[in-house]
Amino acid sequence: MARAEKELKKDEKEQRRRTVYDSVRMQFNKAADLMNLDENLRKILSQTQNEIVVHFPVKMDNGQIEMFTGYRVQHNNVLGPYKGGLRFHPNVDIDEVRALATWMTWKSAIADIPFGGAKGGIQIDPSKYSMGELERISRRFAFALGNNIGPEYDIPAPDVNTNAQIMAWILDTYLSMVPANERQRCIHVVTGKPIESGGSLGREKATGQGVVYCIEEWARDKNFDLSKATYIVQGFGNVGSWTSKLLKPKGAKLLAVHDVTGAIYNENGIDPDELAEYVKKNKGVKGYPKATPIDLEKFFEIEADIFIPAALENQITEETAPKLKVKLIAEGANGPTTPEGDIILYKRGIDLIPDILCNSGGVIVSYFEWLQNKRSEYWELEEVDCKLKKKIIPAYRRVRDTAREFNTDRRTAAYIVAIRRLEKVYQERGIFP
Ligand code: NAD
Numbered sequence: 001m002a003r004a005e006k007e008l009k010k011d012e013k014e015q016r017r018r019t020v021y022d023s024v025r026m027q028f029n030k031a032a033d034l035m036n037l038d039e040n041l042r043k044i045l046s047q048t049q050n051e052i053v054v055h056f057p058v059k060m061d062n063g064q065i066e067m068f069t070g071y072r073v074q075h076n077n078v079l080g081p082y083k084g085g086l087r088f089h090p091n092v093d094i095d096e097v098r099a100l101a102t103w104m105t106w107k108s109a110i111a112d113i114p115f116g117g118a119k120g121g122i123q124i125d126p127s128k129y130s131m132g133e134l135e136r137i138s139r140r141f142a143f144a145l146g147n148n149i150g151p152e153y154d155i156p157a158p159d160v161n162t163n164a165q166i167m168a169w170i171l172d173t174y175l176s177m178v179p180a181n182e183r184q185r186c187i188h189v190v191t192g193k194p195i196e197s198g199g200s201l202g203r204e205k206a207t208g209q210g211v212v213y214c215i216e217e218w219a220r221d222k223n224f225d226l227s228k229a230t231y232i233v234q235g236f237g238n239v240g241s242w243t244s245k246l247l248k249p250k251g252a253k254l255l256a257v258h259d260v261t262g263a264i265y266n267e268n269g270i271d272p273d274e275l276a277e278y279v280k281k282n283k284g285v286k287g288y289p290k291a292t293p294i295d296l297e298k299f300f301e302i303e304a305d306i307f308i309p310a311a312l313e314n315q316i317t318e319e320t321a322p323k324l325k326v327k328l329i330a331e332g333a334n335g336p337t338t339p340e341g342d343i344i345l346y347k348r349g350i351d352l353i354p355d356i357l358c359n360s361g362g363v364i365v366s367y368f369e370w371l372q373n374k375r376s377e378y379w380e381l382e383e384v385d386c387k388l389k390k391k392i393i394p395a396y397r398r399v400r401d402t403a404r405e406f407n408t409d410r411r412t413a414a415y416i417v418a419i420r421r422l423e424k425v426y427q428e429r430g431i432f433p
Contacts, residue, residue: 020099020313026339028102031415034406041426045105045419048098050074054144058136070141072120072148072156073101078425080114081152083363085159085192086141086166087121091312097121099313100159103334104363106356109418110395113367118154120145126161127283138166142173149174151189151373157366158192160237160312164204167193188373191366200369202384203362208242209385210361210392211332214353215247215306217396218328222351227251230304232326234258235311236279239332239359243308244272256294256302259311261286263299300324309336316341324350331355337411346409354411356418357392357399364391 025046032042052072057065071094074082084104087097097119105117122141126134142149149156158167167190174190175183193199202209219226229252233240236259244254253269261284264270270291278288286293303325309315310332316324321337321344328351331337335355337345345352368384371377379387395417403413 019095020335021095021102023314023335023339024099024102027411027415028419031412031419034408034412035416035419037419037423040431041423044426044431045076045422048073048075048101049077050148051094051098052145052148053094054141056140056144058133058140060133061130068122068124068137068141070120070122070144071097072145072154073097073118074154075101075117075119076105076422077116078422078429079105079109079116081116081150082118082154083108083115083157083366084117084119085157085362086162086170087119087159088124088126088161088166089121089312090123090125092121092123096313100334103356105422106415106418107360107363109421110357110399110414111360111364111391112395112421113364113391115155115363115367118156119159120156121159134166135169138169139173142170143177146177149189151186151370155188155366155370156190157362158238163238164192164194164199167191167199168197171197188370191369192362193369198369198373200365200372200384201379201381202388203365203369204238205242205246206365206384206388207239207332207359207362208244208246209388210364211239211243211308211310211330211353211358212246212250213361213389213392214358214396215328215330216250217393218330218351218353221400224305224327229253229306230255231306231308232256232258232299232302232304233308233310234299234315234336235309235333236275236285237310239362240308240310241272241276241279243310243330243332245276248272252306255304256299257285257291258296258299259285263294263296264288264291265294265298265302266291306330309333311336314338316345318344321345321348324348327351328353331358334359342409342411352410353396354399354414357395357410357414360395361388361392364388 054070100119101117108115171190187198236257256265264285300320300323306328307326308330313335316337318340321341330353398417399414402416403410
C-alpha cells in the first residue's frame with residue numbers, strides 16, 4: 001500500500017493527534033507516490049533544513065521583564081533564499097512553523113520564483129500588548145534571529161497578526177546590526193514593508209489579488225459568470241478583506257463572513273469596503289449593523305458559489321466538508337483543509353484551488369519588492385499587477401494541466417508541479433560531498 005494511503009487509514013484517535021506538519025507530509029507523500037519520486041529525494045524534501053528557536057527577554061510597560069519564544073524554520077533553499085512570513089498568534093509552535101515553512105517551498109516553486117521556503121513566528125496574542133510592547137517584542141525577536149535572516153539568505157514578510165509596521169521595526173533593527181556602509185544594500189531583508197521604507201505598491205493587496213486572478217481563471221475554464229456569483233469568506237484580515245474588495249467590481253456578492261469574533265450574514269450582500277472599515281475600528285465583524293449574526297456552524301451550511309477560507313489551518317474537516325454547499329473553494333489561508341476534508345471535497349465534486357497556488361500572490365509580489373530594492377527601482381501599481389498576473393495564471397494552468405495528466409486532485413497536482421522543479425535541481429547538482 002502506498003505511504004499516503006497507509007497514513008490515511010490510521011484510526012480516529014491517531015487522526016486527532018495528527019499535527020499540521022503531519023498533514024503536510026501526507027500531502028507530500030501522496031504526490032510523491034503518484035509521481036514515483038526517487039526515495040532519496042523524498043527523504044531530503046520530507047525534512048526541514050534548519051530550525052531556529054530563540055528565547056528572549058522584553059521589558060513590559062509595567063517595568064517587568066517577560067520571556068518570549070520565537071521560531072524560524074527554513075525548509076529548503078535550493079531554488080533561492082529562504083522566504084516566508086512571520087506570524088504572531090497563540091497557536092504558533094514549532095510544528096505549525098515547520099508546516100508553513102514547507103508550504104512556502106512548494107509555493108515559490110509553483111510560482112516559478114527564485115526563492116526557497118521558510119516561516120517564523122512568536123506564540124503570543126498580540127491584542128494583549130501595547131504598541132510599545134509589540135515594537136520591543138518585534139525588535140528583540142529580530143535581534144535574537146541575528147544573521148539567521150538576511151537580504152540574500154532568508155527574507156521574512158507579514159503573516160497572521162503582523163503587518164507593514166512590524167516589518168519596518170524588523171528592518172530597522174536588522175539595519176542597526178550591519179556595518180554602516182552596508183545598510184543601503186540591505187533593505188530587502190524583509191518584504192511587505194511600508195511604501196516609504198522601500199515597500200512595493202500592490203504588496204498589501206497582493207495575496208487577495210492573486211486569489212481573485214485564480215478565481216477568474218477558474219471561472220473562465222468553467223464558463224462561469226462571476227458577475228452573478230455569491231461567496232462566503234472566513235477571516236477578514238489582509239487576505240479575506242482584500243479578496244472581497246477586489247471581487248466587488250466583478251459583481252460577485254458577499255453573503256457571509258466568519259472571523260475570530262463571530263459570523264455575520266446578509267442574503268442581499270455585504271459591502272466589503274464598508275465591512276473592512278468597520279473591522280478596522282472594531283477589531284472584528286461582530287456587531288456589524290448591516291448583517292445578522294449567525295451561529296458558526298450555520299456558516300458552513302450557507303449556499304453560495306464560492307468559499308474563501310482566509311483565516312487559519314484545519315477549517316475544512318471531516319465535520320465541515322460534508323456541510324459545504326459551494327462549487328469552489330479558493331484557499332486564501334494556508335492549510336485550511338485537512339487530508340480527510342480533501343477526500344470529501346473531491347468525492348463531492350467541489351472544485352478547489354489549493355493554498356500553495358491560490359495564495360501565492362503574496363510571495364510573488366514580495367519577490368517583486370525584493371527585486372525593486374536590489375535595483376533601486378519603484379514600479380507603478382499597474383506594472384506590479386500585470387507582472388503578478390503573468391506569474392500566477394501560468395502557475396494556475398500548470399496545476400490544472402498536471403491534475404489532468406495524473407488524473408488527480410489539484411492539491412496533489414500542485415505538489416507535483418513543485419516537486420518536479422526541485423527534483424530537476426537536485427538531479428543536476430547532486431548531493432555534497
Ligand atoms: P490577518 O491577521 O490579517 O487576518 C486573520 C483573520 O483570521 C482575521 O480576520 C481573524 O479574525 C481571523 N481568524 C483568526 N482566528 C480565527 C478563527 N479561529 N476562526 C475564524 N477566523 C479567525 O492574517 P492574513 O495575513 O490575512 O492571513 C490569513 C491567512 O492567509 C493565513 O493562513 C496566512 O498564512 C495566509 N496568507 C497570508 C498572506 C499575506 O500576504 N498576508 C500570504 C499568503 C497566505
